[in-house]
Amino acid sequence: MELERIGLIPRSMIRIMDRFYQQLSGSTGDPLVKQFRFSKYLLLTTLKSLWILILVPLFINFLSKNYLFRPLTEYFWNQKQAEIFLNFELQERAFEEIRDFEEKMYFESLVQPLALGEENQSIEVHSVMPGYASLPQGSSLIAEQNFEQKMTELAKHYNQQSIEAITNLLADLMGLATLGFLFVNMKMSIVNTTAFLFESFFSLNDSKKSFLMLLFTDLLVGFHSPRGWEVIFQFIFAHFGLPENENVIFLLVGTFPVLLDVLFKYWIFRHLNRHSPATVATYQSMVE
Numbered sequence: 001m002e003l004e005r006i007g008l009i010p011r012s013m014i015r016i017m018d019r020f021y022q023q024l025s026g027s028t029g030d031p032l033v034k035q036f037r038f039s040k041y042l043l044l045t046t047l048k049s050l051w052i053l054i055l056v057p058l059f060i061n062f063l064s065k066n067y068l069f070r071p072l073t074e075y076f077w078n079q080k081q082a083e084i085f086l087n088f089e090l091q092e093r094a095f096e097e098i099r100d101f102e103e104k105m106y107f108e109s110l111v112q113p114l115a116l117g118e119e120n121q122s123i124e125v126h127s128v129m130p131g132y133a134s135l136p137q138g139s140s141l142i143a144e145q146n147f148e149q150k151m152t153e154l155a156k157h158y159n160q161q162s163i164e165a166i167t168n169l170l171a172d173l174m175g176l177a178t179l180g181f182l183f184v185n186m187k188m189s190i191v192n193t194t195a196f197l198f199e200s201f202f203s204l205n206d207s208k209k210s211f212l213m214l215l216f217t218d219l220l221v222g223f224h225s226p227r228g229w230e231v232i233f234q235f236i237f238a239h240f241g242l243p244e245n246e247n248v249i250f251l252l253v254g255t256f257p258v259l260l261d262v263l264f265k266y267w268i269f270r271h272l273n274r275h276s277p278a279t280v281a282t283y284q285s286m287v288e
Contacts (some may be wrong), residue, residue, distance in 0.1 A: 042196040048191040053182055057256065066170035073166045077159070084155055085164035089243040094154050101150050105143050164240025172240075204274060207278065209220040210283040220262045229253045 048286065077083075085091040164194045194205065219225060233252050237244045 018140045042192055042199075046142055046196045049186060049193040052186070053179065053190075056182060057179045060178045061171045061175035064174045065167055069170040069174075070163070070168045073163050073170070077163050084159045084162065086165055086241045087243050090158050090241075094158050095274050097154055098151070101251070102147065105146060109143065153256060162241060165239070167241050206276070206279045206282045209279045213264075213279075215262060217264060220264070221257045225257060226253050229257055 032146070081155060085094070201212075204212075230253050233249045234244060236242075267282060268283070
């Protein structure tokens with residue numbers, strides 16, 4: 001076994017002299033400057049990537065919806081087929097509005113003679129549409145004109161809703177395709193962005209990390225979250241013109257948030273428990 005040679009000057013003194021020389025020469029700031037520049041580069045890359053991933057799909061969605069899919073959908077929907085309603089639910093809504101409108105006309109036709117002092121006049125009634133409320137004979141012509149105008153307005157309204165739903169579906173698919181294209185062609189930027197976000201998260205203290213995780217999980221499956229998820233799914237169904245089946249919505253509300261919560265907890269105990277066990281312990285104590 002070869003023994004290490006000991007010089008005349010101890011190595012600790014040599015290291016002290018080296019650090020002293022670096023301070024005199026000003027080279028000690030180089031690692032800090034490099035670290036600062038690298039952090040600045042990651043920050044700018046993250047902001048740029050996030051802006052591109054958010055704004056570009058939205059911009060493509062807007063352009064394709066208003067200048068490509070809407071004109072094509074209006075042409076094919078209005079010229080190539082005779083349907084007005086995209087689904088049965090829109091048709092039911094239109095029928096409900098028609099019934100409400102006829103009942104309103106019937107009520108106004110009864111109140112108007114009383115307001116004019118014609119209580120003693122006999123009122124003969126007949127129906128504008130079979131099976132609906134009856135109207136006084138004297139106001140039948142005006143009522144029929146109003147009814148036809150209302151029918152035309154409803155037809156235009158629900159025809160436009162059907163076109164809007166189809167356009168939303170096509171434009172959103174285009175936006176998703178654009179987002180997928182960006183993910184494929186921005187791999188390095190996305191890796192840097194993910195690394196920066198994780199580094200920013202893990203640089204927080206344990207209490208702040210636990211608070212953010214608790215806030216996120218409560219928003220997903222808290223006592224107030226089912227109503228919020230119900231509104232979200234109703235908006236999605238209406239956005240794409242899908243029939244709003246309450247049973248389907250309740251099923252999604254009961255399963256989708258729970259699935260997200262399970263995945264989040266799996267990430268906590270699989271990855272976070274390895275990198276920051278103190279945060280997991282703090283989170284568990286806050287939950288309990």
